Amino acid sequence: MTAVRARLEALLGSEAVDELTLGAGHAPLPMVLPPGEAELCTVLELATHEGWRVLPVGAGSRVGACRPPAGCDLALSTRRLDAIVAYEPGDGTLTAQAGTPMAHVARTAAGGGHHLSPDVARPAATTLGGVLASGASGFDRLRHGPSRWHVLGTRIAEADGTVTQSGGRLVKNVTGYDLHRLYCGSRGSLCVILEASLRLFPLPERQVVVRAPFSEADAGLAAARVVAALPVAPVAVVLTDRPEVEGAPWSVEVVLGGRAARVAWECGEVTAALPNATVIDDGVVRAAFLRDLEPDPSSAHALRITCRPSKAAAVLDRARSVLAAVGFEVTSLLHPGVATIAIALPQGLEGLASVVEELRAIEGARVCVQGSDLPGGFEPLERPTVGLDLMRRLREALDPHGRFAPDSVLWG
């Protein structure tokens, strides 16, 4: 037993301490799971006193989303902070503790007729705080936008255990700086998110999926562009070549949701615009299936490429040829409307570092590599080239003694 683990067990009991596996080449970290905010802050106070470096995590499902930072002494999980603090159906807002699984938040909202955005893949294994801290967005991003837009306010624990808040629980509010925008996507390098308030959306009265088969990706992308030009607002537009999709090598799938009249009209517009389209009436099940096609970084390596929507075809084409050159036949999941391409990779793909370098040379493409046990030689996330000094000053402002695990993208 490490000295750190012993101290944590002495502080909160052995049942509050576990181990976080970080993958090959990394020693597991003692992981403390405080039962409440007060205990979590006590751990941070102790870490500050002892000079320990802390890796904040939720359920740990996204630890593999990029290479784990080195030099941490412990992981601090919010998993046991899992209460719905307030759900106000009449106001369309919800506040939950950071460790609440996204599936639980979504179910609570649905109970009052609301939809939770982001609609993330594998929601039972993902926590609210983890999603926000990682900067992840949902399958429904085309309709509702990125996750950071829906956060109305947060309560956080700073490095020394001080609890502070920003924003609030109101759908419109400009009181004070939007510090929660800074915390979203900060990957645990600034604070531990304790609680977040979200704006909710009406639960769709009806949801359908319009699917059209294509023999080539280019034709599918052209069709997606046609859909983008229609006066409709899909929940998602997906182009996929995953073998689970039947009937053709590629399919464009347009998820429509909302009031029944709206869905009926949009369905007509989309069906008329897509050749050989069929309508799947059970859109909820189909949409969840499509959502969960997103590669799971805890079980496989994956590329996530983003670009402007107008460049998606060229970027995909170039990415396919780069990967084909190293003998990898691409299967991918594309969201053309938000220009996100997810490509599952085999573990141990030869020459991944040079592939990443070539992909990053594609004009307008941002390339992120996800997965545990990533080989060396490249940064999994693209390093910002603008505002880096300011970002470092912001980190010093929030965590002056560097107690939180630094994100290797910014500080490596």
Added chain:
Amino acid sequence: MDDALLGALRDVVGDEGLIGDAVRRKPYECDGLTFHKRAPELVLLPADTEQTVRCMRLLSKAGVCVVPRGAGTGLAGGATPLEGGVVVGTSRMRRVLEIDEVDRFARVEAGLVNLDLSRACAGHGLFYAPDPSSQMACTIGGNVANNSGGPHCFKYGATTRHILGLKIVTPEGEVIDLSEPEVDPLGYDLVGLFVGSEGMFGLATEVTTRLVPLPEVTETLLAIFPSLEACCDSVTEIIAARLEPSAIEILDQMTIRAVEASVYAAGYPEEAEAVLLLEAEGSAAEVDENVADMRAVLARHGVLEERRARDERERARLWAGRKGAFGAMGRIAPDLYVADVVVPRTKLRELVLASTEIAQARGLRISNVFHAGDGNLHPNISYDRRDPEEVERVLDAGREIMKLCVAAGGSLSGEHGIGLEKREEMELVFDPPSLETMLRVRSAWDDGGRMNPGKLIPVRICMELSTRPIAAVGGARP
């Protein structure tokens, strides 16, 4: 101001970009909040980013405070040069630099007037959604600084959801070019953090905005109510029923009468106690369904009459009345205090009535015109600034309304910002540690505290933090 500095600044912006004489500086002594005034030592109007950079470097070297200014339409004193210094205005930076109709964004200079952006992209079937009532005058850069709202933010969200990128000039005169419309931020979300920072982090010279498609069908409905209470209750039910109008605005009787007596006359019935202006957008079928559902709610709350705008002209007229309402109040008294508070949408009725009681108990004339769908109240108090005693009563009523709303789960500002007006009331919402964190974040952007000093953060917090001993911490890391 030092002659050498003045000369160097004149060399950068030319005579057309420098206002030095006292008479021409006077309009810059405050914004729409006229309680506090102080003329700046100088006004600079750089023509582009490059001139802004050179000015900021000179001002930084001289240690001069900078107050950024758009059109000066703010209502919280955010553009008031309370501590003197130099006002740097964006009014000569008005170009539309790029409109991309495929990827649906525009890149514009910060001084572009809000409405001019929507006009510029209308030919592409797109528009810029945030529409403050002052959109004919306010600038995109000012909207960014205040995270401005507007009636259609009910559907589309406030400014922060529409800003994809910024070109920021720092207090030291460096450029942080984040104007590329990234899908997600690389590193921290500096753009999201900058929006709503009230000119205290730097000065945005270029803004990349999201554009949204013009709706296929827009239906505007005026619902006439026998009481303000019933009008509020109908909004609460529309929200609770998760109906999806694009805008929900309430005007009370005093507002209606002021509007109808003004050049903004919209045909609102003067005998009505309140009217509700509703809009629905989308496909014809969707709009019909939404309007039918909303009408059912209105009927349950005793609506007297509903009028549907028959064409674009009628629609524009109804909105001109709403957006001209603040100006029309000039008929009631020479001055208007526009309160801006936000409350849970389940408590509209009780807080509108309680705010009215607060003003009336102080012998003040209060009217209400507000973004009901967002819970964003604007209790407007008409007064005469030449009467110091009345001014005191107005300020007292404003503070009481803020306290009332915060106590009910609301907050200080829905869209105007904190500025000078609500700076000390920030302690009603945030505890000292939270305010200290804001101050530290501000210092990361502007260590010298020269950008728009004296705004947003209570003076007591600023003083306490600067005198606090540094806490002992554990083992240093290599």
